[in-house]
Amino acid sequence: MKKTTLKQFALIPLLSSTMLLSSCNTTAGTGSVGDFMNIGTSILQQTLGGSTAGSALSQQDISAAFKQALQIGTGEVVSQLGVTNGFNLDPNIRIPLPDKLAQVQNILGKIGMSSLMDDLELRLNRAAEIATPHAKELFFNAISEMTFTDVMNIYNGPQDSATQFFKSKMSAPLSSKMSPFVNNAISQAGAVQAYDNAMAQYKAIPFVPDVKADLTSYVVDEGIDGIFFYLAEQEKQIRQDPVRQTTELLKRVFGNK
Secondary structure: OOOOOHHHHHHOEOOOHHHHHHHHHHHOOOOOHHHOOHHHHHHHHHHHHOOOOOOEOOHHHHHHHHHHHHHHHHHHHHHHHOOOOOOOOOOOOOOOOOHHHHHHHHHHHOOOOOHHHHHHHHHHHHHHHHHHHHHHHHHHHHHHOOOHHHHHHHHHOOOOHHHHHHHHHHHHHHHHHHHHHHHHHHHHOOHHHHHHHHHHHHHOOOOOOOOOOOHHHHHHHHHHHHHHHHHHHHHHHHHHOHHHHOOHHHHHHOOOO
């Protein structure tokens, strides 16, 4: 698809602002993970194709619809992961033990106590599942601050450009703001007690090296990586599969398909 310019957007008619905003409000709660970026992509496709319905949309309207698509996508990804076994049973993002604690597991396994570390690993995944829903508001804030230039850069960029935008803008603040939630979640999931139990048995073994691990930082980093993994996957699928761009959601919003 060829690129377009801001001037072209101002000249080509689509739907009226009222119809767009009304439809977005109607569908905001009904999207699936597969709807990630559908609305924004459809707007730009119809702009290039020359739709004739209604009056021309402003840049603000186009940005609003594209942001709506991103909100649906990120909201659904967060909802997918922020449930019991959202991390634990997903082989793509399941959080393993940190390398240092994997060494502890190996040593405990020699005396038949590796189950203590298995329990800790499960509880680290539970902590990520408990804390992940708090990321939704942080993503929504980042989306609301996107400029029209950001929207166009994402659309005209590579297949993971939205994900890369979030990574560049949000990695540091997301890590900082998620840390208190993860710290609480680690306690809530029983990971602290599981860690203490395992380490007590480990330290009782003669001549083992001292091992320390920052569980909060580790779960924060792994949890964020899991969220970005699925953002990238959904963005790639939408860009590569035209069928995914003609859902009922798109038909309701841009009814001239």
